[in-house]
Amino acid sequence: MKGAAMSVVALIGAQWGDEGKGHLVDLLASKARLVVRYGGGNNAGHTVDNHLGTFKLHLIPSGIFDPATVNVIGSGVVISPEALLLEIAELKSRGVNTSKLFISERAHVVMPYHVILDKLQEQDRGDGKIGTTGRGIGPAYADKMSRTGIRMADLLHEETLLNRLRGVLEEKNRLLTKLYGVKAISLHETYLRYLNFGHQLAEHITDTHPIIQRALAKDIPILLEGAQGGLLDVDHGTYPYVTSSPPGAAGACQGAGIGPTRIDSVIGVYKAYTTRVGEGPFPTEIDGPDADALRQMGTPWAEVGTTTGRLRRVGWFDGVMARYAAQINGVDTVAITKLDVLDGIETIKICTGYKLHDTMLEFPPATTAVLEQVEPVYEEVSGWMTSTVDIRRFQDLPEAAQAYVARICQLVGARLGIISVGPKRDQIIMASEVF
Ligand code: IMP
Numbered sequence: 153m154k155g156a157a158m159s160v161v162a163l164i165g166a167q168w169g170d171e172g173k174g175h176l177v178d179l180l181a182s183k184a185r186l187v188v189r190y191g192g193g194n195n196a197g198h199t200v201d202n203h204l205g206t207f208k209l210h211l212i213p214s215g216i217f218d219p220a221t222v223n224v225i226g227s228g229v230v231i232s233p234e235a236l237l238l239e240i241a242e243l244k245s246r247g248v249n250t251s252k253l254f255i256s257e258r259a260h261v262v263m264p265y266h267v268i269l270d271k272l273q274e275q276d277r278g279d280g281k282i283g284t285t286g287r288g289i290g291p292a293y294a295d296k297m298s299r300t301g302i303r304m305a306d307l308l309h310e311e312t313l314l315n316r317l318r319g320v321l322e323e324k325n326r327l328l329t330k331l332y333g334v335k336a337i338s339l340h341e342t343y344l345r346y347l348n349f350g351h352q353l354a355e356h357i358t359d360t361h362p363i364i365q366r367a368l369a370k371d372i373p374i375l376l377e378g379a380q381g382g383l384l385d386v387d388h389g390t391y392p393y394v395t396s397s398p399p400g401a402a403g404a405c406q407g408a409g410i411g412p413t414r415i416d417s418v419i420g421v422y423k424a425y426t427t428r429v430g431e432g433p434f435p436t437e438i439d440g441p442d443a444d445a446l447r448q449m450g451t452p453w454a455e456v457g458t459t460t461g462r463l464r465r466v467g468w469f470d471g472v473m474a475r476y477a478a479q480i481n482g483v484d485t486v487a488i489t490k491l492d493v494l495d496g497i498e499t500i501k502i503c504t505g506y507k508l509h510d511t512m513l514e515f516p517p518a519t520t521a522v523l524e525q526v527e528p529v530y531e532e533v534s535g536w537m538t539s540t541v542d543i544r545r546f547q548d549l550p551e552a553a554q555a556y557v558a559r560i561c562q563l564v565g566a567r568l569g570i571i572s573v574g575p576k577r578d579q580i581i582m583a584s585e586v587f
Pocket of ligand 1: 168169170195196197282283284285286287288289290379380384393394395396429430431
């Protein structure tokens, strides 16, 4: 942390996504004047519950509910224009002002062939499937890296769009028809459809670099809003069971276009336990009554994916993975969400280490095959067996809950910042200043 006032804060998921980031961003957006979503696409889903109602956001930064806040969808995001337009329409119809939403010209577009290929590739993987959200995210990022992507700015230029699309579709259609035996995509129809999306989004599409740089120059509080989580990172996550972008603090710099020296604080968001959607290793995963209690079915906190409606896998807090994610992302502040979900659990387990055969591991192994063999070492702590949903100060939490939170911070190796005890905007305990 540098300087007295913290003006650039990255809020990142530090597990496998779904940590409850949207809920915190919604609150912190009232302090930030600029919120930048920097990566991922509509594979993400944030549930925000505030004075205006309950909203499910996939692409639009959660700062949108604050009329004074500027919201940017940064260059590192891959955008489904169709999904974005639906989101804008839904917000507008419920009285939310979207005029301060700016979309980077440099952000890539998720095209219809990305969605088709995502699903076909998953089918081909058979038992080795990743469990993607089926939103075309992997293929869209692959095209960006292969330099065959289409960017938001291209949707505003008829000639560029037609030329790029013509070149790309030639290759994609060969793949679709010859390899997968499915229908080709029409150049004409796709061109007209995406040109129309461009027209509809034109007022929002711009060069977001000046907006971000001016805010930095004026020390305006900026919140970098993460999607997914550190353990889904394409480089450092549980590969290949990851997403196709860097969802952490480095991704925040890259996707927003902000140098790493400008970030003042990184908040790592951790659920008080662990969840995962999709396939892949999950050492502390559990079944049975404790799992049912953690899933909270039928409540607003229910562990069902916001984007796909899939039931989330659940397990105990994993201190090894938590520390690993903190190290990669330079987490200096811990936010713990859904503490109230543990209110009725008599004995809570915390994973403090991994055992592989007879060896204790300090760090998670890099490969799935080995990670699947580790045995979590648990510490058992007594639950508090009383409701925390109305508590607003750390010192008012039951002693056992305070101790649990302190243990998590110790394992992560960072100070406590925020605790959430329910889905509402005010069900938050601020343990230290964020901006
Ligand atoms: P993709 O990002 O759709 O390619 O999916 C790759 C993996 O990341 C799958 O396991 C997904 O379930 C997971 N994933 C992607 N986005 C999210 C998210 O926002 N929350 C939780 N898991 C996600």
